[in-house]
Amino acid sequence: MSSLLSSELRKFVAPEFVFGIGARKQVGQYAHNLGAKRILVVSDAGVKKAGWTDETVDILSQEGFECTQYLDVTPNPKAEEVMNGVNLYNEAQCDAIVVVGGGSPIDCAKGISIVAGNGGKILSYEGVDTVPFPGAPLLCIPTTAGTAADVSQFAIITDSSRRNKIAIITKSIVPDVSLIDPQTTLTMDPFLTACTGLDALTHAVEALVSNAHSPITDLHAIKAIELIAKNIEKVIQTPDDLMVRQNMTLGCLEAGLAFSNASLGAVHAMAHSLGGYLDLPHGECNAILLDHVMAFNFKDAEKQFDHIAKAMDLEVKGFTTQQLRTSITGEVDRLRRSVGVVRSLGELGVHRTDVGELAGKAIQDPCLLTNPRPAIKRDIEVIYEEAL
Amino acid sequence: MKRRSNKKSQQELRDGVLGLGQKSMRKSYYSQLRRRMDELEQYRGLLNQARDAICLVDMDSLSLVDCNDGAKKMFQLHSDKDTPPPTLLEIIGENHEKIITEWLSQSDEAKNDSLEIEAERTLAGGEHIFILLSLSRAVFADIKHIVCVGHDITARRNAEIALQNSHAELENRVKERTRELAHSNKELEAFAYSVSHDLRAPLRSIEGFGQILLDDYHGKMDDEGKQYIKYMQEGCLEMNALIDGILALSRSTRGEIHIEELDLSSLAQNIVQTLHNTEPERKVTTAIMPGLTCKGDSRLIKTCLENLLGNAWKYSSKKPHTQIDFGTKEEDGETIYYIQDNGDGFDMNSVERLFQPFKRLHTNSQFEGNGIGLATVKRIIERHGGRIWAKGEVGIGATFNFTLLAAAKKS
């Protein structure tokens, strides 16, 4: 465990959360706590099909809440989807939002919450610390163990007119309550399970090596890496094992608590750029980029990489720095291939000619502010090229 | 320099990412809540400043939910946690139940209409107040409410009552004066009647003894004396006619009138015949429309025609050939009777004096008369609900028009 390197302040914000099997069924009580009467239930077609949305609506209806469902949310939620949700929220005179789903519905719900409480257009809140007033009360039931959007201060919204993803980063949008129930992750298919697991691993790694990490975030990040490294292959082999699912879900939560407070790094900066430019799945992009960025960052956060090796249970005694780096990045690369995420960026359709523009956007991303090694545009281009 | 400011903004951005930005440092529901509560307190303060009563009432149970200080004062409400809140009807009076129930059951489109009621209350101190209540519907927190605003209109109402009282008093006074006036009018008429009547007897003895003087003392008087007695007798005749006129005028406004169907044509014919008999030497042509009828008092209408036809006869005496017409015409659905002559007429500038008693347009040397006839005619016509007016031109003739409300149409 490292001590604080500077006299900088550190802050830790987390929502009230309930973790465990059956946690989702507390939704009625928590909706009462938020003083709600009419609730906008945000979800998407896949989650609805799996039955989680209807179950939540049933519980809320039995408790006497009026529910309005909003399901028109796509992966990488668009600004207009947020604004449509805001209109529905206002039309139905809602006073709280319950979101059931993965990262996309949660980010969309965060957007609706911001605009419902502050007015205006969602794209005008792009950037850091831009939301002046608390948004509409937001209660999350995450159904994918990965993004940890249900505990984080991040919302990523796609501006389809500019082919760009905008990041809204502020403690104002940390949800009010999260009901984290491992059972909901049972319905994820193997590839989605792998991608979200690797996204969570990226969160933990980036938070751990972040130049804004702290003893508290380290605690969560290290625990997250341990849990994910130990369980990610098992969850692919035995997807119905609830204990394994619970470990993965806990790993994702720990990673979320870490990155929401220590922030992220170059992997996410570059993945955001890819997601906005080519609408590529977030988790897969992270997985492909992770070992390349770790190699790039290694010498600026050696001490933190020691923790990573330990957490991944790697035998590194007596290793040189070079050996340590190769061992860790090798293990990360092996894990991703082992869980079935084998494509390169090139295979996803990224061309060498795209690299310049991708790097240009990534260099603007606020995630880069906490990357341990300062990067210039050329550095980013090189990493993209390595991952092609 | 530029690089440094860039570095500074990068630092600010990084602080924001770490949750140390100004806006997220400020984020707190408590400060928001405090602000809203201060606003609410401010609103309540404003509501309590109002002298009007403002009450919030639950629509289903009609029980009072909340009210301002004005309402507590106006309705003498005491907040007491142990007793249930009063209902709207208890506050404003049970007698308004029906109108409120009706208003609440109105159709959807009428639901924006507010209801205005006037209520009265006697306060504990004995003061009686009038209140104008305005009720409207409102939904707060999904619950239907009635907002009831009460405005004290005691001062206005008292002023209205005072005004009504003084109106009534004024009316009484006018009635009393009218009664007094009618009484003295009657007395005056009775006086005129009895005076005129009582004057006849002495007048008759003056005239009679004058005649005896002329008959029995014919030889004992010189011619001058006889002439004086003649003047005296002429004066007696003149006075007698004056008394007749005053009596007719008096009769025209006194006593009951008996309405019956009258044959005006033959009535006029008789009068004209009588006039012919008095002056058979005059060349007079009369054209009386046949079949003229009316409803009226025979005695009074006869007086009326006698005067009008008599005037026509009299004031055309200087013409070598007199023409008198009596008939009717229809104007605006109204029957108008007219009596027209080709006599001396009159100056229209003096038309107003025509119907006033004792105001003659001509001197006695021109035409004989006492100026009572037309005044009498006017009173008779008016007693029959009609009106009379005249047109004349000096040297050409005069036309008298009149209507009778009860006039029968020409058959």
Ligand SMILES: [Fe+2]
């Ligand atoms: Fe992520």
